[in-house]
Amino acid sequence: MTTIFETISEPIARRATAGLVRIGHVLRSRAWKGATPEGVTPTQGHALGLLREAEGGLSLGAIAALLGVSAPTASDAMSTLASKGLVDKAPGDRPRSINLSLTPQGEALAERTGAWPDFLTDAVETLNDAEQAALLRGLVKLIRAMQVKGDIPLQKLCVTCRYFRPNVHPEPEAPHHCALVDAPFADRHLRLACGEHQQADDDSFYEQWR
Amino acid sequence: MTTIFETISEPIARRATAGLVRIGHVLRSRAWKGATPEGVTPTQGHALGLLREAEGGLSLGAIAALLGVSAPTASDAMSTLASKGLVDKAPGDRPRSINLSLTPQGEALAERTGAWPDFLTDAVETLNDAEQAALLRGLVKLIRAMQVKGDIPLQKLCVTCRYFRPNVHPEPEAPHHCALVDAPFADRHLRLACGEHQQADDDSFYEQWR
């Protein structure tokens, strides 16, 4: 069926993109509001979050790649964090490399700040369960698609994990299975940063999920 | 039903938030890649987009509010755009105020750049129609919720428009109605920046949609 909206509107993919862009702007603007003397700037906060997720610390190059900025930018931010006593710089195992990790103070701040801006979580919670699950599913697919195209570094998604077994259970309320913890689960349980994630070699499981 | 995932996972709202935050970071990082000598920086590009949508130009204060930055930051960015010949500064109708508008060059650049980063639109297009519609619906609700709480300035959403008539048609493929163009439409047609939008006085229509 064709309505006037089919012809005068931007395609839905563009409107959804515009919505994501809009939310991105809000997040950036909000993040600066936390840049008080006791707090950290957006880039610094992002780096603290990455270090918190990374077992055993990260090199400067790894941080720069994950932040999506140049090495000098990352170096600046890390030096500032080090001077604030939030991050520790230790020699790495490769020539000239350093290993960055959180100090107890940095750990505490990252814990307190969290990776989830409350105002946005509050907004997500105004959606009902099905809508939240659909939103999460869409976001997982977006991130996965960007990963495949090389637009973003690999992330620890269930759908790219060696232990992911999609649609193996007949029960619609938990059709997938995690072979690591050996338990069934549903789309709404999909994770974006699983600590136990192991990258799968091929796409076969993902294909069964999509 | 309760699985292990219910207990060890972050709540779904937090995971969805984390996904949005992640996409926001990518967008910011990408936007800087366009900051070539011929291109514009992220904040400047955002401002160009706002001016393109605004009939008749905007004051500096309005730009600052819409960008979500302080007046001095906006003033800097607009001066740079003016010196690049992309924006025109004219006296406004209030004391000391200015009216900012796009020059033909600015119009052309805004047109060319667009508000929709292609790499993200491409990712959205990997979702099927139902998923795209669900994503758009979720984003519209998020933006609406943030608007209501005062987290972001008003935006021209269908669901807050005087002409929006939700769920008035029995046909599930186009249950809503736009009283301005007098045509039925569906969730997938929802707009985030309609030129004809007029803010509704109350919530009654939105309540029927949610």
Next chain:
DNA sequence: GAATTATATTAGGATTCCTAAATATAAAAG
């Protein structure tokens, strides 16, 4: 005419971002 109000800019400074060049270091090559 003086005080108030609204709006934008200037001042000053930290951070974010870039590219290009310099530096340090371990391993490999001669």
Next chain:
DNA sequence: CTTTTATATTTAGGAATCCTAATATAATTC
């Protein structure tokens, strides 16, 4: 054993982004 090479980080330099606080300017109000 010395030199080269590859790698990783930092320095240098500069534009843009961000903030708060102070300042200019024009219209309105008293």
